[in-house]
Every structure is written in C-alpha cells, then in structure tokens.
Amino acid sequence: AQSVTQLDSQVPVFEEAPVELRCNYSSSVSVYLFWYVQYPNQGLQLLLKYLSGSTLVESINGFEAEFNKSQTSFHLRKPSVHISDTAEYFCAVSVNGGTSYGKLTFGQGTILTVHP
Amino acid sequence: NAGVTQTPKFRILKIGQSMTLQCTQDMNHNYMYWYRQDPGMGLKLIYYSVGAGITDKGEVPNGYNVSRSTTEDFPLRLELAAPSQTSVYFCASSYRDSGNTIYFGEGSWLTVV
Numbered sequence: 001a002q003s004v005t006q007l008d009s010q011v012p013v014f015e016e017a018p019v020e021l022r023c024n025y026s027s028s029v030s031v032y033l034f035w036y037v038q039y040p041n042q043g044l045q046l047l048l049k050y051l052s053g054s055t056l057v058e059s060i061n062g063f064e065a066e067f068n069k070s071q072t073s074f075h076l077r078k079p080s081v082h083i084s085d086t087a088e089y090f091c092a093v094s095v096n097g098g099t100s101y102g103k104l105t106f107g108q109g110t111i112l113t114v115h116p
Numbered sequence: 117n118a119g120v121t122q123t124p125k126f127r128i129l130k131i132g133q134s135m136t137l138q139c140t141q142d143m144n145h146n147y148m149y150w151y152r153q154d155p156g157m158g159l160k161l162i163y164y165s166v167g168a169g170i171t172d173k174g175e176v177p178n179g180y181n182v183s184r185s186t187t188e189d190f191p192l193r194l195e196l197a198a199p200s201q202t203s204v205y206f207c208a209s210s211y212r213d214s215g216n217t218i219y220f221g222e223g224s225w226l227t228v229v
Contacts, residue, residue: 004158009156036220041223042222042223043120043206043220043221043222043223044159044206044208044220045220046217049217090158103149103161103164103174104149104159104161104218105161106158106160107158108156108157108158109156109158
C-alpha cells in the first residue's frame with residue numbers, strides 16, 4: 001500500500017515571497033507523483049506531475065516540484081507567490097500496474113494562504 | 117467542454133434516507149472514480165471502475181454502492197444515510213494509463229442530519 005504525508009497543514013506567506021509545500025510518500029513499488037490544487041468550492045485541478053525522466057517538473061503558472069527518490073519526497077515550490085495562489089494543495093501518488101492501476105492516494109492537503 | 121459533471125451540487129438528507137449522486141463524463145474515459153473529502157483528511161477513494169460493467173471497492177466503500185452500465189455514467193448510491201456520510205463527494209475520470217491526468221468534477225456537498 002502507498003501513503004502520502006504532507007508535512008504542513010497550513011502555510012501562510014506574504015505576497016512575492018517564496019514558498020515550499022512539503023510532500024513525502026511511502027511505497028514498495030515505483031509510483032507516479034502529482035500535485036493537485038483546489039480553489040474554494042471547486043474541484044481539484046492538476047498542477048503538475050512526475051511520470052519519468054527529468055526529476056524537476058514545472059507547471060504553467062510558475063510552480064515546480066522535484067522528485068527525490070532517495071528521500072521519497074516531491075516538494076512543491078514557487079519562487080514568488082501571488083494572492084491568486086491561495087488555495088489548498090494536495091500531493092498524490094498512483095502505482096503503475098496491478099490492482100492499484102490508475103488510483104490516486106492523496107495526502108491530507110496543505111492550505112496555502114498568501115497575504116498582501 | 118463539459119468534462120465531469122456531478123449532480124446535485126448540494127443536498128441535505130435525513131438519517132436513513134437514500135439518494136444517488138449522479139456522475140457523467142464526456143471524454144470517453146474508461147476509468148471512473150468516486151472520492152470523498154473530509155477536512156484535514158485529504159481525499160479517500162470510495163469505489164472505482166475500469167470500464168462498463170466493472171466496479172471495485174476503494175478504501176472506504178462501506179455504506180455506498182455503485183454501478184457502471186455505460187462508459188459515460190458512474191452513479192454513487194447511499195442506501196441508508198448516516199451522519200458519518202456528511203462530506204464532499206468528487207467524481208473523477210481518466211484514460212486507461214495511471215500516468216494520465218485524472219479529471220475531477222466540481223463536487224457534491226452532502227449533509228446528513
């Protein structure tokens with residue numbers, strides 16, 4: 001079975017400051033890694049994902065995450081946040097193949113609040 | 117583009133009542149999922165389906181049932197509503213590969229009183 005731990009339940013930051021949302025996972029097999037964002041009263045949207053290849057993945061709105069296999073981490077970073085980045089962020093994993101095919105296991109979520 | 121559509125968006129149920137949350141997708145995805153979201157708990161998988169006629173239990177299936185008679189539709193049924201089923205429910209779908217993006221509906225807020 002897989003598990004995902006998001007190390008911070010809430011992260012308050014000021015606008016234009018850098019931010020890091022931490023995610024660690026546990027799995028006995030190789031996994032795909034995802035970050036989803038949820039704005040208030042909306043569904044989840046994919047922010048970025050790691051499937052294979054380069055361990056650094058980027059989103060179109062300036063977020064990036066780095067897959068670290070030795071530390072089983074997939075931390076999300078942004079060098080300068082905006083008010084509009086205020087949302088809840090979920091880290092998730094899925095296993096390739098077997099009975100877990102296609103299913104996501106989510107972390108508990110991190111609420112990012114950007115203050116002016 | 118409709119994507120994944122869930123109805124109703126909000127519902128209040130009395131303990132012991134039954135209801136069905138409807139979900140339909142127009143992307144011809146073969147995989148469909150139902151998750152529930154509780155504060156501070158992330159999302160938990162209730163049921164999933166890998167194609168029409170095939171469903172399986174997820175992490176928290178008790179108190180729920182599903183069916184998948186068509187590729188497009190994946191309704192979730194609550195037979196005897198309990199306060200513990202007060203939650204936000206998300207339907208989602210994806211194409212066959214687990215590396216493909218999973219698309220979520222906008223959620224259904226259910227309160228059991």
